[in-house]
Amino acid sequence: MTAGGTGTGRTTAVRARGVAKTFGDVVALDHVDLDVEAGQVHGLIGPNGAGKSTLLGLLLGLAVADAGRLEILGTPVGRSLVVPAGVAGFVDEPGLYPSLTARQNLTAFSLLRGGPVPDVEEALDQVGLRDVADDRVRGFSLGMRQRLGLASAMLDRPRLLVLDEPANGLDPAGRRHVNTVIARLAEAGTAVVLSSHRMDDLAELCSEVTLLSTGRVVFSGPVEKLAAETGDLDHRLRTTDVTAAAGLVAATPGLRLVPAEDRTWTDPEVLVVRGPAAALDALVARLVGAGIGLRELGPVVPPLEAAFLALTADDDDDDRDGDGDHHHDAVRGAA
Numbered sequence: 001m002t003a004g005g006t007g008t009g010r011t012t013a014v015r016a017r018g019v020a021k022t023f024g025d026v027v028a029l030d031h032v033d034l035d036v037e038a039g040q041v042h043g044l045i046g047p048n049g050a051g052k053s054t055l056l057g058l059l060l061g062l063a064v065a066d067a068g069r070l071e072i073l074g075t076p077v078g079r080s081l082v083v084p085a086g087v088a089g090f091v092d093e094p095g096l097y098p099s100l101t102a103r104q105n106l107t108a109f110s111l112l113r114g115g116p117v118p119d120v121e122e123a124l125d126q127v128g129l130r131d132v133a134d135d136r137v138r139g140f141s142l143g144m145r146q147r148l149g150l151a152s153a154m155l156d157r158p159r160l161l162v163l164d165e166p167a168n169g170l171d172p173a174g175r176r177h178v179n180t181v182i183a184r185l186a187e188a189g190t191a192v193v194l195s196s197h198r199m200d201d202l203a204e205l206c207s208e209v210t211l212l213s214t215g216r217v218v219f220s221g222p223v224e225k226l227a228a229e230t231g232d233l234d235h236r237l238r239t240t241d242v243t244a245a246a247g248l249v250a251a252t253p254g255l256r257l258v259p260a261e262d263r264t265w266t267d268p269e270v271l272v273v274r275g276p277a278a279a280l281d282a283l284v285a286r287l288v289g290a291g292i293g294l295r296e297l298g299p300v301v302p303p304l305e306a307a308f309l310a311l312t313a314d315d316d317d318d319d320r321d322g323d324g325d326h327h328h329d330a331v332r333g334a335a
């Protein structure tokens with residue numbers, strides 16, 4: 001492998017330092033740092049317009065940065081739209097030939113790229129498209145095109161795979177195929193950088209995530225660290241005795257009931273409780289001790305989603321006009 005070594009035995013697939021990109025007045029990327037190692041699945045998340053596709057486009061050589069340093073597979077990427085061999089993927093939707101069948105598309109791509117003829121059948125199989133291999137791509141749904149795009153990208157056994165929202169339009173079976181393919185590639189040493197709006201995919205696939213907000217990195221680190229970034233979460237509590245449970249919540253140090261008017265839903269049988277995990281544990285012990293049945297206790301909003309919302313909460317006041325008045329302090333998760 002020719003990718004740059006870090007000196008720690010790991011291999012760096014992407015190293016970005018202070019990468020910036022503007023479109024007119026719009027600051028799409030504002031001095032972004034990114035590190036992705038071989039064999040790592042790294043998720044890019046952030047609200048619409050945060051800069052994810054722009055960053056992925058730089059990794060694919062679809063555009064060049066205005067400032068900063070970018071190294072891909074150990075090679076510095078300068079001012080030209082050239083990235084080293086071994087990089088594959090797509091931004092927005094994969095480019096496919098609509099008048100050709102799925103199989104013909106893959107064969108055409110492998111011929112265009114030259115080199116050894118890859119196993120087209122195996123690629124079709126892995127993304128679950130063998131049954132429609134002879135259908136024209138013109139009639140394919142978005143999810144099928146996404147899967148074919150992934151099959152095309154994996155033909156070259158890339159060392160860096162870049163995918164823009166690969167879960168877009170996928171049904172549950174398609175999602176399983178795609179996630180399995182991505183996990184297998186990473187196991188074999190491919191570095192994968194993908195964007196997603198799906199927190200469940202991130203939790204399942206990614207070891208590390210970078211959260212962008214209005215072009216800036218507001219978090220970068222392990223997924224579990226991001227989930228822990230929020231304070232005390234609101235929890236739904238359903239028991240066999242709502243009145244007695246409310247009394248026990250009030251009597252448990254560190255816990256408080258969230259008033260019904262603060263919620264977007266009402267269910268008289270469900271209490272919303274806020275407090276640290278240890279206090280919730282104490283509450284469960286009290287409920288059990290009092291002979292009250294516990295039917296449900298879980299976060300109202302999943303921890304990853306809560307962290308995302310908390311760290312991007314200022315987006316309405318964003319600072320795309322470049323006057324330097326940003327609202328976030330980047331959080332760096334310990335790797």
Ligand SMILES: Nc1ncnc2c1ncn2[C@@H]1O[C@H](COP(=O)(O)OP(=O)(O)OP(=O)(O)O)[C@@H](O)[C@H]1O
Nearest residue numbers: 023026027028046047048049050051052053054055
């Ligand atoms: N070619 C372009 N010309 C002008 N503005 C652009 C261009 N590409 C991106 N932008 C702007 O740059 C910002 C970042 O866009 P980008 O597509 O990278 O965000 P994103 O995080 O991928 O969003 P989404 O989740 O909606 O796909 C947005 O404000 C967008 O309007």
